[in-house]
Amino acid sequence: MDWILLRGLTREQGHWGDFPRRLQAAFPDQRFHAVDLPGTGVHFRESSPDTITGIREAVRRQVRHIPKPFSILALSMGGMVALDWAQHAPEGEIQNLVLINTSSGFSPFWHRLRPGIWPRLLRLLTRRELFYRERDLLRLTSNRQVPLELVKQWYRIQRQRPVSTRNAIRQLTAAASYRPGRKRPLPDALLLASLGDRLVHWKCSSVLEQRWQWTLRVHHDAGHDLVIDEPDWILRQLEAWLVR
Template identity: 65%
Template sequence: MRWILLRGLAREQAHWGSFLPQIREAFPDHQFFPVDLPGTGVHFKEASPTTIADIRRHVQAQVAHIPKPYSVLALSLGGMVALDWAQHVLEGEIQQLVLINTSSGFSPPWQRMKPGAWPRLLRIAGRRDLFRRERDILSLSSNLPISQTVAKQWYSIQRQRPVTATNALRQIAAAARFRPGSKRPLTNALLLTSAGDRLVDWRCSQALESRWQWTLKRHPDAGHDLPLDDTAWIIRQLRSYLDGE
């Protein structure tokens, strides 16, 4: 099985960190291809589109050389791109869909971005010190004790391939206006969510579960960056789901 991995707002493939080698080790018969959204990673000099559909088209063009069908594992904003993708391809092109702490227009704005997160996000946006800014992003998205090692890695990523404030705002605009179509794209999909997410309410994933009768699994205390907070839990949920348990 070939998996496309998509990250979230203003993050790139390097932000998967140790998650990528761990999931590759856990599923040695599968292939995993992390892909950067426009405006991030290898595309950091490009302007990010302001719609999820256009971001999705960019991703599709990037993976055109990879034989179909695909499965997609995606976090947050990447989950919106994955969901839009699954709704705009021929049946069978997307085999499996794993959406982590994502949201959509099926949920109210105060669940898609918790009101308590806005003051912290505004403070982060105003930070001039790049290391402190990345450390603050880490402290908001993860519920683990702050790791200086991870903070330094994130600082290095931003130094090498900076996501501009303009591109971050363009991604926010795309996310805010995203509403999926009404038709269920797959018979089943795996929704992974975090009860301790301080950015996105876990009920956004529940809304997708209720609408399309998909499989929902909720982590009791992880933060928004679930792949960082508990890789092993994701691997267990994915293995159980693929085994049909």
């Protein structure tokens, strides 16, 4: 089974860190592909669509070579892309769906992005001092002590493959305007959320659980970037869910 990994707002495959390696070690019979959204990573020179549907279509074109069916694990805005994809995919194309700290138009806007975060996030994404911008983004999305080496790693990513201010704003627009359809795309999906998420309220995942009777697991104190804060917890939840 092949898995597609999608990151969130202005983030790229490099921001997964060693998580794909951990996934591969935990599930050696499966294959994991970190895919960049348009305007980020290897596609940083491209213009990002300003709708989730447009981003989803661009990502689908990138993975035409991956055999179907495949599964998707996605974080934050990547989860919106994955959900939109699942609702529009031919039957049987997507086998498993794992959404981490994502949100949708089913939730009120003050849950989708907590009050006061919009101006701060916009300032951070458009800040010119790259090192301090990446440091402050990490401090906002992680509830753990941020290692200096991780800040340096994210700074190097941004220096090598910079996300333009225009693309950051277009991605923000896409995320803010996303409204999924009413159709339940899969009988079950795994929803992972964090009580300590300071960007997106964990109830955004709970809304999806209640609407479609999906599986929800909530971490008690991790931040928005669960991949950084609690990668082993994610692996345990994924392993337990896949053997259901």
